[in-house]
Amino acid sequence: MSIDENWIQKIALHSPRRMSAQINSRPSSSNSGTNEELAKPELLAKLDDHVARVTDGWVLANEDGLWTASEDKSVRLYLRRDNDQYWPSINHFMPVQPTCLFYCEEVHRLLVGLLNGHVFVYDVADDCNSLRQRQHFTLHAGPISGLYLSITSELIFSSSRDKTVLWHCSENGTRQGGASIDSSCVCMVVAQPFIFIGDYGGNVHVLRIDGSVAQHLHKLSAHTGTVTSLAWDNDRQWLFSGSADNLVIIWDIGGRKGEAYELTGHKSRITKLYYGAGKKQLFSADESGKLMIWDMSAARIVTPAWATSDTCQLCEAPFFWNLQAMWQKKVVGQRQHHCRICGRAVCGSCCSARTTYPPMGFEIPVRICKSCDENMKNHSERYNLTPLAVGHDIRTGVVGLHVQELNGRMVIVGQNRSILLYNIKNQ
Numbered sequence: 532m533s534i535d536e537n538w539i540q541k542i543a544l545h546s547p548r549r550m551s552a553q554i555n556s557r558p559s560s561s562n563s564g565t566n567e568e569l570a571k572p573e574l575l576a577k578l579d580d581h582v583a584r585v586t587d588g589w590v591l592a593n594e595d596g597l598w599t600a601s602e603d604k605s606v607r608l609y610l611r612r613d614n615d616q617y618w619p620s621i622n623h624f625m626p627v628q629p630t631c632l633f634y635c636e637e638v639h640r641l642l643v644g645l646l647n648g649h650v651f652v653y654d655v656a657d658d659c660n661s662l663r664q665r666q667h668f669t670l671h672a673g674p675i676s677g678l679y680l681s682i683t684s685e686l687i688f689s690s691s692r693d694k695t696v697l698w699h700c701s702e703n704g705t706r707q708g709g710a711s712i713d714s715s716c717v718c719m720v721v722a723q724p725f726i727f728i729g730d731y732g733g734n735v736h737v738l739r740i741d742g743s744v745a746q747h748l749h750k751l752s753a754h755t756g757t758v759t760s761l762a763w764d765n766d767r768q769w770l771f772s773g774s775a776d777n778l779v780i781i782w783d784i785g786g787r788k789g790e791a792y793e794l795t796g797h798k799s800r801i802t803k804l805y806y807g808a809g810k811k812q813l814f815s816a817d818e819s820g821k822l823m824i825w826d827m828s829a830a831r832i833v834t835p836a837w838a839t840s841d842t843c844q845l846c847e848a849p850f851f852w853n854l855q856a857m858w859q860k861k862v863v864g865q866r867q868h869h870c871r872i873c874g875r876a877v878c879g880s881c882c883s884a885r886t887t888y889p890p891m892g893f894e895i896p897v898r899i900c901k902s903c904d905e906n907m908k909n910h911s912e913r914y915n916l917t918p919l920a921v922g923h924d925i926r927t928g929v930v931g932l933h934v935q936e937l938n939g940r941m942v943i944v945g946q947n948r949s950i951l952l953y954n955i956k957n958q
């Protein structure tokens with residue numbers, strides 16, 4: 532894959548939220564348009580023996596088990612025993628609270644990132660009963676927010692709230708390179724030679740690694756809240772970003788047309804994303820406990836850019852900052868809204884209708900203009916409203932989410948300290 536400045540610029544220009552001067556509220560929607568009853572993930576186990584908050588979870592593919600990291604400084608490996616109960620076979624205490632886990636099952640290597648910016652690397656014994664420390668890196672000044680081990684390139688990547696990303700040789704531990712951005716790194720995805728960083732300010736940074744330096748290719752700015760999680764579809768080279776603004780944006784990095792898609796299915800802050808390449812499913816979870824599983828094999832329509840106008844593009848009523856027109860027409864200025872389907876800038880009374888529109892990612896009802904509403908009613912055959920995502924209620928805010936497609940397992944770390952293990956083979 533090669534990325535050049537031009538098309539990535541186009542992506543940024545396309546961003547539907549690029550006109551940040553607008554005053555908009557997200558549409559409040561009443562009922563969910565998705566079918567909550569379709570093929571629920573089957574809860575296999577609920578581990579609630581943690582006394583402190585759990586910060587991360589990682590489910591295994593080849594064993595029936597999972598890793599947890601907790602504010603009580605523990606890193607535990609739970610395995611299913613003969614009585615079907617999950618018990619820790621490893622209960623290892625770190626010097627400081629762990630914030631982030633990465634496990635490479637192929638080589639039994641565990642990476643643990645800590646609150647103080649340290650990273651520990653362990654070899655896990657074949658019998659899964661013990662850890663042996665391999666490396667200890669102390670180079671970050673803030674909490675670790677992302678870890679990645681590449682076996683083929685022998686590199687360990689770490690991102691931190693201290694605004695830096697570093698890479699080290701996984702064999703001899705020497706520092707190979709690093710980069711810094713202008714905001715706190717909240718999440719990271721590595722698709723060599725690229726590193727994508729989600730930041731506190733709502734941007735996604737695209738870096739290209741070239742030896743010891745990383746070229747800062749671009750900043751994708753469309754979210755209006757912190758980017759909390761990233762995921763990558765290597766086949767299509769799509770980047771997914773989830774944010775505190777409740778939105779998931781799909782950046783078509785590989786398509787080179789600068790296209791971006793939106794997924795609207797959450798009503799609260801998105802906390803975690805996971806992309807399952809096998810079934811082309813995107814998992815997104817939020818802090819109110821909603822899990823969405825999106826069908827990413829479905830054809831989707833690009834989200835329109837939002838138009839700028841000083842008057843309603845349907846009835847010509849002036850918006851409230853258009854003082855001249857308000858004076859001339861002797862009318863009260865209107866608040867500006869945007870039709871989610873056509874992107875027109877319209878007044879409240881011209882876009883009072885709400886609908887779901889799954890091909891455009893709207894799985895919960897969003898605001899649409901009078902004109903689109905009429906079109907949808909008169910030409911219903913052109914608008915397929917069949918949901919392209921399934922929603923589930925996890926009943927606790929989601930802190931961590933990890934999926935293994937190979938054995939159909941999903942682990943969810945809840946805000947209430949519980950760890951939930953699901954069978955998702957039938958999803």
Ligand SMILES: [Zn+2]
Pocket residue numbers: 843844845846847848877878879880881
């Ligand atoms: Zn109007």
Ligand SMILES: [Zn+2]
Pocket residue numbers: 870871872873874875899900901902903904
């Ligand atoms: Zn419209």
